[in-house]
Amino acid sequence: MAIIRDRKENHISIGIKEDVQARRVTTGFKDVFLIHRALPEIALQEVDMSTSFLGHKLSAPILIESITGGTKKTRGINAALAEAAETLDLAMGVGSQRVALEKPQLAYTFQVAREKAPNIFLIANLGAPQLVQGYGGKETQKAIEMIDADALFIHLNPLQEVIQPEGETNYKGVLQKIQEIVYSVNVPVIVKETGAGIAAEEAVKIEATGVKGIDVAGAGGTSWAAVEYFRAKKMKNGVRERLGQTFWDWGIPTVASVVETHQSTKLQIIASGGIRNGVEVAKSIALGASMAGFAMPLLKPATDNTEKVLEKLKIFIHEFKIAMFLTGCKNIEELKSTPVVITGKMAEWLRVRGFNPENYVAKR
Numbered sequence: 001m002a003i004i005r006d007r008k009e010n011h012i013s014i015g016i017k018e019d020v021q022a023r024r025v026t027t028g029f030k031d032v033f034l035i036h037r038a039l040p041e042i043a044l045q046e047v048d049m050s051t052s053f054l055g056h057k058l059s060a061p062i063l064i065e066s067i068t069g070g071t072k073k074t075r076g077i078n079a080a081l082a083e084a085a086e087t088l089d090l091a092m093g094v095g096s097q098r099v100a101l102e103k104p105q106l107a108y109t110f111q112v113a114r115e116k117a118p119n120i121f122l123i124a125n126l127g128a129p130q131l132v133q134g135y136g137g138k139e140t141q142k143a144i145e146m147i148d149a150d151a152l153f154i155h156l157n158p159l160q161e162v163i164q165p166e167g168e169t170n171y172k173g174v175l176q177k178i179q180e181i182v183y184s185v186n187v188p189v190i191v192k193e194t195g196a197g198i199a200a201e202e203a204v205k206i207e208a209t210g211v212k213g214i215d216v217a218g219a220g221g222t223s224w225a226a227v228e229y230f231r232a233k234k235m236k237n238g239v240r241e242r243l244g245q246t247f248w249d250w251g252i253p254t255v256a257s258v259v260e261t262h263q264s265t266k267l268q269i270i271a272s273g274g275i276r277n278g279v280e281v282a283k284s285i286a287l288g289a290s291m292a293g294f295a296m297p298l299l300k301p302a303t304d305n306t307e308k309v310l311e312k313l314k315i316f317i318h319e320f321k322i323a324m325f326l327t328g329c330k331n332i333e334e335l336k337s338t339p340v341v342i343t344g345k346m347a348e349w350l351r352v353r354g355f356n357p358e359n360y361v362a363k364r
């Protein structure tokens with residue numbers, strides 16, 4: 001258990017001190033254009049960013065992604081993120097709750113999220129490898145009740161597991177387990193990646209288990225291979241260090257993953273992985289996502305205080321509002337049907353994979 005706690009603290013300190021962003025693979029947002037309306041014919045003040053996600057109202061389609069929990073220090077991070085989410089009426093996920101299932105006296109480090117944010121859409125979190133190793137409906141329901149969650153994230157992280165020294169590399173039977181969980185818990189289940197994206201083929205299989213959504217967490221933002229590279233370096237593990245370098249840029253770009261999952265299922269799609277401003281949130285919604293999520297950009301502010309998190313989120317929200325104004329969209333429904341031009345590498349990716357990038361051009 002102490003190993004898991006050390007690992008979590010390491011992830012946080014590496015995330016803050018080192019550059020663990022993808023280097024060669026990019027999210028693909030630079031290939032995605034919204035059409036500028038020189039005559040928006042609306043007033044900025046009347047832009048309505050509110051939306052609803054799985055029946056819950058949000059002031060804007062923004063999610064604070066699962067980051068942490070499990071230690072005293074990470075309790076503070078969850079508290080700051082939750083206070084900001086409550087103030088701004090945004091959704092939030094907590095980090096993997098495995099540690100608190102195994103050591104219930106650490107539950108308070110996650111429960112603080114609900115204490116500080118009694119009204120938000122809050123998402124519990126467990127990893128697929130733990131399900132394969134035996135966690136079932138009972139343990140999962142416990143994680144949900146621990147924070148009075150509105151939904152459950154089951155995270156997929158095969159890339160991280162194969163690179164970290166203590167990785168759990170058995171992914172056999174994960175789909176079956178997801179299905180079992182879907183039928184035994186009392187909240188909607190959302191499957192999320194952690195920075196390497198989800199392809200159409202997996203999305204179709206995931207949909208068949210009865211889950212309600214997918215958070216793509218695509219490539220182009222935080223690279224878990226990079227995080228593990230820095231851990232391996234510290235542990236003087238040369239082989240793992242090399243693996244971290246080799247797989248640093250592994251994964252499906254976020255834009256490709258959003259389009260693939262959205263066009264091949266009827267699920268709610270969350271765009272995440274390298275989302276770094278409000279314009280990318282707008283592009284995500286126009287591509288079919290229901291929300292867009294931020295993890296790394298909020299980590300450092302959350303280790304400072306709630307004010308810093310609020311500052312950052314308010315900028316993203318303001319940028320998002322301006323992007324809606326400049327595309328002449330008064331509300332989220334209009335943004336969903338605003339035309340999008342996909343060029344370059346992303347257009348090529350989508351064509352090669354059998355999707356039509358031009359589908360988005362003449363939406364309205």
Ligand SMILES: Cc1cc2nc3c(=O)[nH]c(=O)nc-3n(C[C@H](O)[C@H](O)[C@H](O)COP(=O)(O)O)c2cc1C
Pocket residue numbers: 011012015065066067068094095096125153155192193194195217220221222272273274275293294295296297299
């Ligand atoms: C320090 C840190 C810890 C994370 N821990 C978890 C976790 O416990 N569970 C999870 O599902 N995702 C976890 N993630 C992944 C994020 O939720 C997100 O999918 C990923 O970082 C990509 O988003 P980004 O590019 O905005 O950082 C973590 C991310 C960071 C930066």
